[in-house]
Amino acid sequence: MNYSTSPSALGFDNPVFDATATFRTVLEAMSRPATIQSIRHVPDAPSGIGPATAAVLLALADMDTPVWLAPEVASDTLRTYLHFHAGCPVTDAPEAAVFALLGRESDLGVIDKLAIGSAEYPDRSATVIIDCESLSSDPGQNFTGPGIKDTASFDIPGFPPAIWYLVDRNQALFPLGLDWIFTAGSQLAALPRTSKRGS
Amino acid sequence: MSNSAAPSYNFAYLDEQTKRMIRRALLKAVAIPGYQVPFASREMPMPYGWGTGGIQVTAAVIGPDDCLKVIDQGSDDTTNAVSIRKFFAKVGDIETTEETERATVIQTRHRIPETELTEDQILVYQVPIPEPLRFLEPKETETRKMHALEEYGLMHVKLYEDISQHGEIATTYAYPVKVDGRYVMDPSPTPKFDNPKMNNMAALQLFGAGREKRIYAIPPYTEVVSLDFDDHPFSIQKWDEPCALCGTRDSFLDEVILDDQGGRMFVCSDSHHCAKRQAEGHRGALSADPALETEEVAP
Numbered sequence: 001m002n003y004s005t006s007p008s009a010l011g012f013d014n015p016v017f018d019a020t021a022t023f024r025t026v027l028e029a030m031s032r033p034a035t036i037q038s039i040r041h042v043p044d045a046p047s048g049i050g051p052a053t054a055a056v057l058l059a060l061a062d063m064d065t066p067v068w069l070a071p072e073v074a075s076d077t078l079r080t081y082l083h084f085h086a087g088c089p090v091t092d093a094p095e096a097a098v099f100a101l102l103g104r105e106s107d108l109g110v111i112d113k114l115a116i117g118s119a120e121y122p123d124r125s126a127t128v129i130i131d132c133e134s135l136s137s138d139p140g141q142n143f144t145g146p147g148i149k150d151t152a153s154f155d156i157p158g159f160p161p162a163i164w165y166l167v168d169r170n171q172a173l174f175p176l177g178l179d180w181i182f183t184a185g186s187q188l189a190a191l192p193r194t195s196k197r198g199s
Numbered sequence: 200m201s202n203s204a205a206p207s208y209n210f211a212y213l214d215e216q217t218k219r220m221i222r223r224a225l226l227k228a229v230a231i232p233g234y235q236v237p238f239a240s241r242e243m244p245m246p247y248g249w250g251t252g253g254i255q256v257t258a259a260v261i262g263p264d265d266c267l268k269v270i271d272q273g274s275d276d277t278t279n280a281v282s283i284r285k286f287f288a289k290v291g292d293i294e295t296t297e298e299t300e301r302a303t304v305i306q307t308r309h310r311i312p313e314t315e316l317t318e319d320q321i322l323v324y325q326v327p328i329p330e331p332l333r334f335l336e337p338k339e340t341e342t343r344k345m346h347a348l349e350e351y352g353l354m355h356v357k358l359y360e361d362i363s364q365h366g367e368i369a370t371t372y373a374y375p376v377k378v379d380g381r382y383v384m385d386p387s388p389t390p391k392f393d394n395p396k397m398n399n400m401a402a403l404q405l406f407g408a409g410r411e412k413r414i415y416a417i418p419p420y421t422e423v424v425s426l427d428f429d430d431h432p433f434s435i436q437k438w439d440e441p442c443a444l445c446g447t448r449d450s451f452l453d454e455v456i457l458d459d460q461g462g463r464m465f466v467c468s469d470s471h472h473c474a475k476r477q478a479e480g481h482r483g484a485l486s487a488d489p490a491l492e493t494e495e496v497a498p
């Protein structure tokens with residue numbers, strides 16, 4: 001891989017404040033699961049991923065966090081962008097990933113290979129970022145759990161329903177498990193492993 | 200504040216890599232309520248007893264749009280609270296306040312404000328000893344195993360022994376809680392009076408222990424139960440008299456010695472809450488005459 005060329009997309013306007021604002025949005029999303037949040041200062045993002053996805057990776061990934069990219073999103077443009085703006089290693093081994101990025105067309109089979117943490121260290125688990133077409137808070141899937149006052153409605157229009165099977169199975173692993181961030185455009189929503197899907 | 204012109208390197212003291220590491224730990228802490236996430240605590244320009252864990256969490260969370268309140272004991276005016284406020288005003292140009300309602304981030308040691316917190320606020324606790332099982336088991340590898348296996352029986356035995364010796368659970372500070380029915384957590388060093396406020400709180404609660412390098416969290420609207428027994432249910436401290444200054448019977452009171460003749464009074468430990476009530480016209484037994492206090496000031 002040749003990284004000598006500059007990335008075509010510029011990243012955050014102000015790396016320090018935009019990363020802080022993005023982190024706060026992700027913290028809000030993770031603290032109030034299934035609510036749709038907007039990234040206020042989106043970075044210039046390379047083609048193939050949305051600005052919210054780019055914001056999350058630039059805000060949270062660095063040389064300590066191997067990122068795994070699904071084949072559909074793993075363009076040279078994105079690799080160069082992440083190398084230049086985040087400095088994070090891109091790994092071919094899903095089990096080593098701290099962040100795993102999937103696109104709307106990606107094979108969900110890789111989910112089973114990601115780290116779910118151990119009984120003593122359940123925090124040593126991957127965070128999955130799925131770049132979607134759109135997010136909806138219309139009645140769809142209903143969630144309960146920490147961070148949710150009564151129930152929260154959330155859906156990913158047009159996304160393969162198999163994702164909910166994976167979310168359910170992951171939730172049953174608590175306190176182990178993955179944490180999910182769904183992005184679309186400059187929006188995102190999160191489902192920590194504690195969020196339980198109802199009928 | 201303008202994003203483009205502002206000096207931003209090491210905003211709020213910590214370098215960006217450290218902030219990212221703490222931020223990732225905070226997100227996992229929120230995803231696993233009550234579980235202690237290890238983090239690589241940094242040296243801070245103040246000694247450990249001053250709440251370096253809470254300060255690092257606040258520094259990783261806070262931005263130029265925030266308004267910070269810092270309380271120690273219950274007061275905004277102790278040396279510790281004033282120093283931490285000044286620190287963030289200096290290293291981040293952060294707006295600070297003593298008004299609970301105005302703050303977006305509240306850093307605390309010992310108390311949860313009496314004013315009910317909202318969804319738009321984050322409460323950051325500075326924690327000296329994060330491990331509720333430490334007094335039972337000094338080895339970290341063992342306490343981790345106990346948490347992993349939900350082995351909390353010894354904890355219950357210790358509390359019950361407390362009852363058989365004292366007739367009630369004598370632990371009044373750092374009284375252990377169970378978060379979302381899973382992890383036993385130490386809310387230290389808050390008084391047990393504040394434990395019920397943690398339950399189903401609208402605000403996000405974050406905990407930082409600097410010396411022990413642990414971060415943990417309680418998401419909003421999460422069940423927090425104080426450990427107890429059917430024959431000895433959990434109860435909070437009560438006082439025989441109301442606050443001598445504002446007359447409330449609902450807040451945590453501190454004893455204040457008035458003279459060397461044994462004179463004393465009980466007043467709200469939450470100084471902002473007490474001042475606000477007095478400003479609203481509430482009076483206690485030792486308040487000055489309200490008529491004399493409310494001087495009209497020409498606009």
Ligand SMILES: [Zn+2]
Pocket residue numbers: 442443444445446447466467472473474476
């Ligand atoms: Zn009072």
